[in-house]
Amino acid sequence: MSIGLLWFRQDLRLADNPALHAALAECSQIIPVFIDEDGGNSGLQPAQSAASHVWLHHNLLDLQQRLKAKGATLVLRRGAALSCLQQLQQETGATHLYWNRRYDPRGIACDTAIKQQLAAECNLRSFNGALLSEPWTVLKKDETPYRVFTAFWKAKLKQGLATLPLPEPARITGPTQRVSSLNLDELAYLPAVRWDVAMMQHWQVGEVAAHRALDVLIEQRIATYKARRDFPAEAGTSQLSPHLHFGTLSPRQLWHYAQAYLAENPAAEEGVRCFLSEIGWREFAYYLLYHFPHMVDGALDQRFNVFPWREAEDYAADLQRWQQGQTGLPIIDAGMRQLYATGWMHNRVRMIVASLLTKNLLVPWQAGEQWFRATLVDADLASNTMGWQWVAGCGADAAPYFRIFNPVLQSEKFDKAGDYIRRWVPELRDRDNKQIHQPRERGDGVKGYPLALVDLKASRQRALERFGVIKKG
DNA sequence: TGAAATGTTGGGGCG
């Protein structure tokens, strides 16, 4: 008789789950487990990913219920993964251990140690559940990793990605013995002050909800995705990012459903291709993180190691106004308030607010990345790191140093009627459609809204001068 | 997956 430990991490789904699939094929009893590796005093403090922890709480609740309906009970533990798994193996006499791989440096180090330590007691098997293909399978001719997205994506598409998603199992047989578990509440992923309740009104969590959201994307949005995704007032994006982060959807499922839709609707090709290339950017993010692990906290482009960002005591007040959506720049404040209220921000606006912080305000990208990590329900180390470095100009395929967004022009272009701004900055509701994009100036008669934090023209000039140093290498 | 400065062109007003 074989007993399999199935370790859930960022793959909180039953369908298209390779580790689960293999465990069911090889074991007569399955013990699903989730470990709170960052709880207590180890590693990151909870506050550093507060919003996504709220999502995680609800997602674990969903997984618990779905597993129970199939016949298994989710075991919750807290602590270092290695010791938790060692203990579980001894308690249960498990013969196998299964997981889907992760690609961040800490995760890889942890998993490698487990493989070494548990190999004697357990048959260990890991799978790809998070990516279309593994990072090490795509390299340039000279066997070094790509640093340019289009070349990377072309090479990846050329691999052929035809594998069909795995089905959801009908039944998962749990162990005959009782396995002790923490209660979900003991993991304390919900905050003491319940700001999470309002935030979660914007979301539906779990695997069924993920597939509903996918249906909405395919049936209502993907055909017009290319044309509509850039307008933050519209529901033109997929909004699947938290589902991808926690794995209630796999990129392989997205790929398959989108291709199936395309086969029936050839006219939607442009939209489908555009959406799939966004999945490609996610692949690229994981790929870069795997090949260049120092990206987590340092610039990919080493020339930026000596870049003269402002010092913390100098930028602290500006950073705070940016975080609170009180910069006096309408599109910026709209975005930052949407983020704080809903745990999500439209991608176009993410680029605009990030450009302001890193270029106009010369605040190091790490400070912005940290705030996004704390406030986004989709907070994802790989995507977040790549995105911020891309905007700051120190990443792969990065925006050149001179590409500085003008938030007023961006606003006029992508929120022409001011709907997005009015939704999130009610102080400006009564401005006309021309005025609503403009920075708050002295004597413009608007009440209860701050004067602009920076002069856009002067701060642009300052950034050009300072970033110009990088150009010379 | 820019913005701003600079260059070019062509229509209309006007002397």
Place this chain on the structure above:
DNA sequence: ACGCCCCAACATTTC
């Protein structure tokens, strides 16, 4: 009728 100026509207270059 003609040249001149102005200035959109677009294109190109530079940061």
